[in-house]
Amino acid sequence: MADLEAVVFDVDGTLVDSERFGHRVAFNAAFEAFDLPYRWDDDEYGRLLHTTGGERRIAGYLADQGVTADERDRLAPALHACKTKLLVEMIDGGALGARPGVVRLLDELVAGGVRLAVATTGSRAWVERLLSRVVPGIPFEVVVTGDEVTARKPDPEAFTEALARLDLPPAAAVAVEDSAEGVHSAVAAGLACAVVVNGYTAGHDLSSADLVLDGFGDVERPAAVLADRRATGCAGVLDCPTLARLVGREAG
Ligand code: XBP
Ligand code: MG
Numbered sequence: 001m002a003d004l005e006a007v008v009f010d011v012d013g014t015l016v017d018s019e020r021f022g023h024r025v026a027f028n029a030a031f032e033a034f035d036l037p038y039r040w041d042d043d044e045y046g047r048l049l050h051t052t053g054g055e056r057r058i059a060g061y062l063a064d065q066g067v068t069a070d071e072r073d074r075l076a077p078a079l080h081a082c083k084t085k086l087l088v089e090m091i092d093g094g095a096l097g098a099r100p101g102v103v104r105l106l107d108e109l110v111a112g113g114v115r116l117a118v119a120t121t122g123s124r125a126w127v128e129r130l131l132s133r134v135v136p137g138i139p140f141e142v143v144v145t146g147d148e149v150t151a152r153k154p155d156p157e158a159f160t161e162a163l164a165r166l167d168l169p170p171a172a173a174v175a176v177e178d179s180a181e182g183v184h185s186a187v188a189a190g191l192a193c194a195v196v197v198n199g200y201t202a203g204h205d206l207s208s209a210d211l212v213l214d215g216f217g218d219v220e221r222p223a224a225v226l227a228d229r230r231a232t233g234c235a236g237v238l239d240c241p242t243l244a245r246l247v248g249r250e251a252g
Contacts, residue, residue: 004244005172006115006141008162008191012122013178013198015102016134019049020199022087022096027054030083034075038065046200052121052152052181055080084125091130098134099196101216101223101238106138108240117166119158119175119185121146142166154181159189174243180204192246194238197226210246213238 012018024045031038038061040048051057059076067075090096109116117140120127124145131140142165149157163170170190177183177193179201186193187208194211197204206212210230217223222236232245 003172004112004114004174004240004247006117006166006168006174007109007243008117008119008142008159008166008173008175008186010175010177010179010182011118011120011127011130013201014176014182014196015098016096016130017099017198018096018130019045022090023054023083025095026083026087026090027058027079029086030079033082033086034079036079049179049200050181052154053146054083054123056152058083084123087126088129091126091133094133096130096134099198099216100221101218103135104218105216105238105240106135109243110139112240114240114243115166115168116140117142117144117162117173119144119162121149121152121158123147154184154188156185156189159186159191163189163191172247174246176238176243177209180206183209192230194243194246196223196238211238211242 009015024040028039048057048061051060055076058079059072062072062075122145124147127145128143142162144158144161146152149161151157159175173191175186175191175193177186177195178198183193183195183206192210195206195209196213196216211228211232211234212226213223214226215223217237219237225234225236228234230246232242234242
């Protein structure tokens, strides 16, 4: 079996439960700041999440509301810039934290000499700030953000770019994701993929994921293993040996 040389993490919904408690709140505050009547509740935001990238998400929603193309082209970037500024304020104020078990897993990987990377469709304006706030001191060697790729997830480009910057073949690394769009992206890049679902993604079609859990788990409080398609024997704690058992998967 190949060695586990790197793990490539998604951020939103995976390292941090940021969609419900961060992005959604910031999008709504931006609508309010622009005196617009739109508000995204939990359920609606769950549906809108299938459009990755905040500006694209706003533009698609405005189109559904009958806003003209010219007006969308003006409004979507302005609203997104406002949303990003508000999100950064929330991050700086400590509104977001790592999901339970994330710090344990990252510490284990660092101790095991496994290289760390990020592949997200979120924007660089907040991604590194969030990481340094919620997992301070963790050495992410490569951080690929949505504004640096031409095609966002489910396209594989974010993961392919992360592997290129790590100078590794897909068989030497594993992706950790939370959503169907993320799994499609990782698998299309040839990576094995472990998924840790959250409230928004528990109902997603994750049939191409290798391992699915409902949390990162800890020995005292293991997560539920929802699928273990590579027979890792994971008992509810997503740890370094479990991820190592996923490497070497054949490109999908
Ligand atoms: C995350 C996204 C992002 C965030 C919002 O998807 O799609 O658009 O929702 O961030 P993934 P921005 O977790 O699959 O990377 O507003 O910066 O786009
Ligand atoms: Mg995600």
